Amino acid sequence: GQQVMQIPQYQHVQEGEDFTTYCNSSTTLSNIQWYKQRPGGHPVFLIQLVKSGEVKKQKRLTFQFGEAKKNSSLHITATQTTDVGTYFCAGPAGGNNRKLIWGLGTSLAVNP
Amino acid sequence: EPEVTQTPSHQVTQMGQEVILRCVPISNHLYFYWYRQILGQKVEFLVSFYNNEISEKSEIFDDQFSVERPDGSNFTLKIRSTKLEDSAMYFCASRAGTGGEQYFGPGTRLTVT
Numbered sequence: 001g002q003q004v005m006q007i008p009q010y011q012h013v014q015e016g017e018d019f020t021t022y023c024n025s026s027t028t029l030s031n032i033q034w035y036k037q038r039p040g041g042h043p044v045f046l047i048q049l050v051k052s053g054e055v056k057k058q059k060r061l062t063f064q065f066g067e068a069k070k071n072s073s074l075h076i077t078a079t080q081t082t083d084v085g086t087y088f089c090a091g092p093a094g095g096n097n098r099k100l101i102w103g104l105g106t107s108l109a110v111n112p
Numbered sequence: 113e114p115e116v117t118q119t120p121s122h123q124v125t126q127m128g129q130e131v132i133l134r135c136v137p138i139s140n141h142l143y144f145y146w147y148r149q150i151l152g153q154k155v156e157f158l159v160s161f162y163n164n165e166i167s168e169k170s171e172i173f174d175d176q177f178s179v180e181r182p183d184g185s186n187f188t189l190k191i192r193s194t195k196l197e198d199s200a201m202y203f204c205a206s207r208a209g210t211g212g213e214q215y216f217g218p219g220t221r222l223t224v225t
Contacts, residue, residue: 033212035155042203042216043155088155092212098143099168100214104154 002027002093006103014111019076021106023089030092032065032072033100038085046074046087079110114138116217118204124223128193133220135187135204143207144187145214146179148172148200155203161187194224 003026013019023032031050035043047056049065049072056063062075076083086107090100117136125131137144146158159169159179166179178190187206191198201221205214 031212033214037155042219043205043214044216045213048212090155093168098160098162099157099170102155102157 002091002101004089004091004101004103006089006106008106009104010107010109012109012111013079015081016078019079019083019108021074021087021089021108023072023074023103025070025091025101028069030069032069033090034063034072034074035088035090036085037088037105041085043088076108079108081110081112084108084110116204116206116215118202118217118220120220121218122221122223124225125194127196127224131191131194131222133189133191133202133204133222135189135217136185137187137204137206138208138215139185140208141206141215142209143167144179144181145205145207146189147203147205147216149203149219150200158189158202191222194222196224198222199224 005024007022031048033048034046036046037043047063052069053067054065060077064073072089074087086105088102088105090102093099093101119134123131144161147155149155157170159173160167161179176192180188201219203219204217207214
């Protein structure tokens with residue numbers, strides 16, 4: 001069945017360092033969504049990418065959707081302690097968002 | 113800002129008992145979801161609900177699970193006979209229908225003993 005893989009599973013960085021998490025789907029996606037889950041919290045929507053090759057920025061966060069619409073990345077520049085959490089990518093199964101297939105997530109720890 | 117609410121925040125039950133987890137989605141949303149997350153693991157899709165019926169369900173969502181929207185505001189997940197492996201955080205989410213963003217509730221932590 002359709003799978004969404006994410007790497008790395010864990011990442012420890014010093015505050016101020018950059019961070020990147022990568023997401024790969026076994027099938028072409030109509031869109032990809034990114035969510036952040038703080039420790040003990042619930043997933044919170046960050047962004048949705050729809051177009052092939054799309055790049056979107058939110059302050060220090062840069063999101064990319066691959067040309068083949070099978071992979072995506074999230075890059076954080078100059079991490080801060082507030083960036084701590086698990087970042088999940090999720091893609092629709094079937095293309096209509098009725099069911100999202102989630103990656104395992106990348107847990108980010110930031111040392112002050 | 114509107115938000116999804118869930119009750120209770122924590123439910124402890126004995127194996128074999130029935131539990132009902134409750135959710136109030138955002139009022140003008142049309143699509144509703146239940147997910148579960150075993151501690152430290154990924155978010156797992158259980159079921160989606162639209163127009164008063166299930167639109168998708170996962171392999172996890174077997175005959176022990178059911179969902180209802182009994183009164184136009186609440187959205188419930190029932191587990192008929194809980195098993196130890198049902199222990200997890202259960203999240204409800206809703207979506208407006210335009211775009212993909214899903215809004216998650218704070219979750220119910222279910223502990224089966």
